[in-house]
Amino acid sequence: MASPIAPGRQLVSATMLTVDQLAATIGDIADPEIPVLTLSDLGILRGIDLAADGHLVVRITPTYSGCPAIDPIRREVERVVEELGPPDAEVRMELSPPWSTDWMSDDGRRKLLDYGIAPPDPAAEPGCALLSMPARCPRCESEDTREVSRFGSTPCQAQHVCNACLEPFDRFKTLR
Amino acid sequence: MSATATSTSDVALYALRLGDDALILAQRLGEWSSMAPELEEDIALTNIALDLLGQARFLLTLAGELEGSGRDEDELAFGRGEREFYNCLLVEQPNVDFAHTIARQLLFSTYQLALYEPLTGSADSGLAGIAAKAVKEVAYHRDHAVKWSLRLGDGTAASHSRMQDAIERLWPYTHELFESDELVERLAVGGVAVNPAGLCDSWGQFIGATLGEATVTVPETSWRPSGGRRGEHTEAFGHMLAEMQWLHRSHPGASW
Numbered sequence: 118m119a120s121p122i123a124p125g126r127q128l129v130s131a132t133m134l135t136v137d138q139l140a141a142t143i144g145d146i147a148d149p150e151i152p153v154l155t156l157s158d159l160g161i162l163r164g165i166d167l168a169a170d171g172h173l174v175v176r177i178t179p180t181y182s183g184c185p186a187i188d189p190i191r192r193e194v195e196r197v198v199e200e201l202g203p204p205d206a207e208v209r210m211e212l213s214p215p216w217s218t219d220w221m222s223d224d225g226r227r228k229l230l231d232y233g234i235a236p237p238d239p240a241a242e243p244g245c246a247l248l249s250m251p252a253r254c255p256r257c258e259s260e261d262t263r264e265v266s267r268f269g270s271t272p273c274q275a276q277h278v279c280n281a282c283l284e285p286f287d288r289f290k291t292l293r
Numbered sequence: 294m295s296a297t298a299t300s301t302s303d304v305a306l307y308a309l310r311l312g313d314d315a316l317i318l319a320q321r322l323g324e325w326s327s328m329a330p331e332l333e334e335d336i337a338l339t340n341i342a343l344d345l346l347g348q349a350r351f352l353l354t355l356a357g358e359l360e361g362s363g364r365d366e367d368e369l370a371f372g373r374g375e376r377e378f379y380n381c382l383l384v385e386q387p388n389v390d391f392a393h394t395i396a397r398q399l400l401f402s403t404y405q406l407a408l409y410e411p412l413t414g415s416a417d418s419g420l421a422g423i424a425a426k427a428v429k430e431v432a433y434h435r436d437h438a439v440k441w442s443l444r445l446g447d448g449t450a451a452s453h454s455r456m457q458d459a460i461e462r463l464w465p466y467t468h469e470l471f472e473s474d475e476l477v478e479r480l481a482v483g484g485v486a487v488n489p490a491g492l493c494d495s496w497g498q499f500i501g502a503t504l505g506e507a508t509v510t511v512p513e514t515s516w517r518p519s520g521g522r523r524g525e526h527t528e529a530f531g532h533m534l535a536e537m538q539w540l541h542r543s544h545p546g547a548s549w
Contacts, residue, residue, distance in 0.1 A: 181344060182347025183348070266333035
């Protein structure tokens with residue numbers, strides 16, 4: 118998936134950041150529910166548009182419709198934009214196209230695994246909408262695992278258990 | 294008819310109907326929080342509620358913007374009286390027991406999925422965007438309901454009997470889902486709304502096959518209650534609304 122961020126143009130602001138620099142700063146904001154992931158890892162920063170008259174629009178999208186993290190994320194993005202962006206910049210919620218785990222970065226997938234959460238299916242894998250590959254245990258790497266519940270501690274996770282090492286673990290659900 | 298001929302107030306009311314379906318079912322499912330038969334199901338039912346609440350927020354916000362009188366999602370959710378809600382009667386039916394809740398989920402999520410799939414192509418980009426997001430979530434909800442319907446229906450004598458009772462009690466409320474009216478017909482001509490009358494056959498086939506596998510008999514009833522889309526509700530609804538709205542009404546503008 119190509120980067121949704123437009124290439125760098127000079128912003129009209131006191132700090133004179135480029136769009137790319139602002140995008141990098143917003144992209145580094147941590148997810149409040151899974152704090153090892155950033156907005157950029159999740160792929161929920163959809164773009165930054167700078168109009169000819171200097172009006173700036175930052176577009177973000179939620180993972181799931183009811184994800185409670187999106188309100189604090191939006192407030193944090195607004196805080197960064199107010200601090201670093203031009204006056205009257207706007208943060209807009211965009212639903213279309215709907216978010217997919219295919220937008221999650223490789224770096225994000227590695228960080229999830231290190232954190233103890235099995236990542237979603239790789240983006241390149243074609244497969245059915247919701248289920249395809251078995252979850253690999255983040256502790257012992259066995260693929261001999263089973264799903265305990267399709268719902269977990271956040272809307273984006275399901276509960277699994279490893280048959281090899283018996284450790285329960287969460288998996289980030291594949292959503293396409 | 295071009296999309297520009299579509300009345301904004303029609304689209305606002307249509308969005309309100311869809312939003313009310315999602316909001317009221319979310320509230321009912323939320324009643325299971327800390328009460329479900331097992332921990333995983335507690336989490337599952339409240340996760341489904343959360344998805345529906347998110348969909349309701351988008352739909353009510355859209356309705357509020359289109360009607361243009363300054364009502365936001367909170368004002369629409371907590372400031373309207375019973376007769377100003379336009380959800381179908383099925384979603385307001387009480388939880389009763391786990392089997393009733395699963396039966397309601399099966400009947401409604403199958404309908405909602407069949408509705409949202411074509412709604413992703415709506416001429417209204419706001420509705421199309423919300424549907425495209427929600428359709429993935431609702432497919433997951435239906436899958437959950439199917440698994441439990443099979444487990445309860447084709448389970449023990451006790452679980453089968455409860456599932457059969459639940460389907461019999463809720464079945465009359467399914468007819469209303471496929472009723473059309475002038476509003477929907479006007480919007481369907483403009484490519485904005487999906488006429489639910491056209492969804493009945495595929496819904497019936499899916500439900501029939503699922504209940505058949507679950508060894509549950511589809512009842513034959515001549516009673517066809519309706520009125521939700523006109524704001525006429527069943528007795529249980531007012532009690533549910535009082536529980537849902539009391540905090541906002543007692544402390545207007547409260548937040549945390």
